Amino acid sequence: MTSSISLYIHIPFCDNFCDYCDFYSVKKETTNQDYIDSFLSAVITDIKHQIDFFSIGFFSIGEIKTVYIGGGTPSVLGKRIKILLDALKKIDGFAPLEFTVEANPESLNREFLEVCAEGGVNRLSLGVQTFYEPSRMAVNRFGNTAILEKRLALASSFFPDSLSVDLVTGLPYHDEKVVKDDLKRLLDFNPAHVSLYSLTVENDTPLEKKIKSKEITLPDKDVSDSLWLNSRDILKESGFCHYEISNFAKNGKMSIHNLRYWRMEGWLGAGPGASGTIIDDKTGTAKRYTYAADVDLYKDEPFIHTAICEELDKPALMRESLLMGFRYSEGPDKTLFKQRFGCVIEDCIPQTLERWQDRDKMLFLNSFLSEAFLELDKRMCANS
Numbered sequence: 602m603t604s605s606i607s608l609y610i611h612i613p614f615c616d617n618f619c620d621y622c623d624f625y626s627v628k629k630e631t632t633n634q635d636y637i638d639s640f641l642s643a644v645i646t647d648i649k650h651q652i653d654f655f656s657i658g659f660f661s662i663g664e665i666k667t668v669y670i671g672g673g674t675p676s677v678l679g680k681r682i683k684i685l686l687d688a689l690k691k692i693d694g695f696a697p698l699e700f701t702v703e704a705n706p707e708s709l710n711r712e713f714l715e716v717c718a719e720g721g722v723n724r725l726s727l728g729v730q731t732f733y734e735p736s737r738m739a740v741n742r743f744g745n746t747a748i749l750e751k752r753l754a755l756a757s758s759f760f761p762d763s764l765s766v767d768l769v770t771g772l773p774y775h776d777e778k779v780v781k782d783d784l785k786r787l788l789d790f791n792p793a794h795v796s797l798y799s800l801t802v803e804n805d806t807p808l809e810k811k812i813k814s815k816e817i818t819l820p821d822k823d824v825s826d827s828l829w830l831n832s833r834d835i836l837k838e839s840g841f842c843h844y845e846i847s848n849f850a851k852n853g854k855m856s857i858h859n860l861r862y863w864r865m866e867g868w869l870g871a872g873p874g875a876s877g878t879i880i881d882d883k884t885g886t887a888k889r890y891t892y893a894a895d896v897d898l899y900k901d902e903p904f905i906h907t908a909i910c911e912e913l914d915k916p917a918l919m920r921e922s923l924l925m926g927f928r929y930s931e932g933p934d935k936t937l938f939k940q941r942f943g944c945v946i947e948d949c950i951p952q953t954l955e956r957w958q959d960r961d962k963m964l965f966l967n968s969f970l971s972e973a974f975l976e977l978d979k980r981m982c983a984n985s
Contacts, residue, residue, distance in 0.1 A: 611872030620807040625874035625894035647903035667858035676704035686720030706752035707744040739773035765794035771825035793854035
C-alpha cells in the first residue's frame with residue numbers, strides 16, 4: 602500500500618526555558634555550531650532511514666505532503682536551518698503542500714526568515730503567548746512588547762497570508778482587560794491562523810513548583826475559563842472559524858498538517874522526543890514509535906530501531922480516531938473510519954451521539970469522550 606504521509610521534526614534547542622513548558626529541549630548556549638550541525642545531519646539520516654524502513658512490508662511511502670518543524674525553538678538555529686531545508690528538498694517524494702516552521706519572536710530575524718522562504722517554507726507559526734510583560738516575566742518568558750510587535754511586523758511581511766500565532770490565556774496577572782489587549786494587538790498584524798490555549802499546569806514544571814510554593818498565583822478556574830471563552834468569541838467576531846478545540850483560521854487557512862493528525866493519517870517523527878504513527882488502513886491497526894528525549898543519544902543512533910515502539914490494535918486505533926476526530930469541528934472522517942474499521946461511527950456510539958446531538962462536543966470533549974468510550978467498550982465486549 603503506497604500512501605502520502607506527513608513529517609514532524611523536533612528541534613530540541615531553546616535560548617530559554619519557559620516555566621510552563623514540558624517539551625524536551627536543551628539550552629542552545631550549552632552547544633556549539635559543530636554540535637548543531639551534527640544533530641541536523643542525524644535528523645536527515647534518520648528521515649531517510651525511516652522512509653526505507655517503512656517501505657518494506659505492508660506500507661510504502663509515496664509523497665511527504667506536509668512538514669512541521671517544531672521544538673524547542675527552531676528559530677534559534679538561525680541560518681543553520683538551511684542545512685536541514687536543503688537536505689529535505691533532495692529526498693525522493695518530498696513535495697509538501699504545507700511546510701510550517703515554528704519560531705519565537707525573541708530569536709526571530711530577517712536572515713532566518715529569508716532562508717526559510719527560499720527553502721520552501723510556506724507557513725510560519727509564531728509563539729507570542731501574551732504581550733503583557735508582568736505575565737511574561739512571571740513564567741520566565743523572554744521578550745517585551747516592543748520586541749514582539751517588531752518581530753510580528755517582520756514575520757507578517759514574509760508570510761502575509763500564512764502567519765499563525767499562538768496565544769495563551771489564564772497566565773499570572775491575566776484579566777479581561779489584559780487578554781482583550783493581547784487580541785487587539787495581535788489582530789493588528791492580520792494573522793491567518795490563531796492557536797488559542799488556556800494555560801495548563803504540567804507536572805514537574807517550574808510553574809507547578811512556583812504555584813505550590815505560592816510564589817505566583819493563577820486566575821481561578823472560572824475566571825480562566827471566561828478569559829478563554831471571551832477570547833474565542835472575539836476571534837469568531839473577527840472572522841475566524843473555530844475549526845478545532847484550540848485553533849481558529851481565516852479564509853480557509855486551516856493547518857493541513859494538524860488536520861492530518863486529527864484525521865489520524867500517518868506521519869513520520871524525527872528528533873529526540875518525537876513520535877510517528879504508521880497506519881495500516883486494511884487492518885485498522887497502527888505502529889507507533891517514540892524516540893528518547895536525549896539529543897546525545899539521538900545524534901549517535903538516530904534510527905527507528907532505537908525508538909520505543911508499540912502496536913495499536915483495532916480497538917485502540919478506533920478509540921484514538923474518535924479522540925482525535927472529535928477535536929475537529931466536522932468530526933472524524935466518516936469515509937476513512939468505515940474503510941479502516943468496517944463500521945460507521947453512528948453504529949459504534951449511537952446513544953452517546955443522540956445524547957450530545959445538541960451540545961458542543963468540542964467545548965466539553967472530555968465528558969463526551971468518556972461517554973463515547975464507555976459505550977464503545979460495552980459494544981465491543983458484547984460482540985466479542
